[in-house]
Amino acid sequence: MIIVEGPDDELTLRAHFSTSAFFPAGGRVNVIRAATTLSRWNVDNFAAIVDNDYLEKPPPPVKSYDGRDLEAMLVRIGVLAIVIEHQGSRLKLEKFGGAHAFVARLIDEARFLSALRAVNARDNLGLPFDSVDVFKKVNQKSLVFPKRELCQALLAKSSSDLSADELLEAALAVEDDGIGPSGKDVTGLAGVALRSAVGNIPHTAADVKILLPALRSSAGLLLSASPWLATVSAELSAA
Known part of the structure; x- marks a missing residue:
């Protein structure tokens, strides 16, 4: 079971x-x-x-999972790169060194959002991530989060008495735990990128709610060859 x-x-x-x-x-x-x-x-x-x-x-x-969550593990083993290759522009991706290099860039950019989530969990701030469209604030060309503006937007819909500068400082001070950002955050950034930076697909088709099922349904081959799956399978067989 x-x-x-x-x-x-x-x-x-x-x-x-x-x-x-x-x-x-x-x-x-x-x-x-x-x-x-x-x-x-x-x-x-x-x-x-x-x-x-x-x-x-x-x-x-x-x-x-080998990552923040299931989707983050799928990003790590290369599934998101495949999704982007299929839905994006080859010529645009080549400017970033290809799909895998581009996904690595998305992971790096998502680390700030991950740090905000870590501060929220650690300090029980009650920041309403589900009520703020964080990806709408990302610059479509540079794919960079406006950090202070994002802090302000989250605090505006919360009961926390922190200032935006205090939240920003706390997030920037978070030590990397090696687990990485959530798969949803990286995939959400990919959706922003597919509208302009590496593709030209409509906003509705690039929504994270559309891309996450695409990520999971494309996982078969790479997941079957992953060390994580091999370990779980071996432990089940030995039980």
Whole structure:
């Protein structure tokens, strides 16, 4: 049995574990709770998988993706580069050194947004990321976040008494934990880029809600060859 957070995880992983039953537990906390209970009952023929998000490392035997979340892992192994190659302009991508080099640039640019999310989780600020269209603020040509403006927009819809300068300073001081930004953030930046910098597709077709399913559905071959999948498969077989 494989316990995952939700249906997107199951849909992406199911073909790679065709003999295993899946249980979408409805969130990270529920996955950890289910795994802890099964371990207490001395059941070991299961895998429990969660996002890292901006939380503490999950306790054994729970495993996490190789990245901030499932989508971030898919970005790391090259799936987003394939999506961009198919939906973008080859000539425009060549100006950035190709799709893989361009994705590396997107990852670097998404680190500031990741730092804001880390500060929000650490200090329990309640910043409303879902209520602010952060990608609308990105410059379509340079693909750079206006950092202070983004801080102001998030604070304007929150109850935090921090100033924009204080939030900016806190985000810039965040140490890199090596896990990287979320897959949604990198993919959202890719959507901005596909409208102008590396493509010419409509806003609606480049929306992150469209690109994330494209990312997951394109994962098959690269995911099947990933070290992460090999490790999980080997541990399941040995159980």
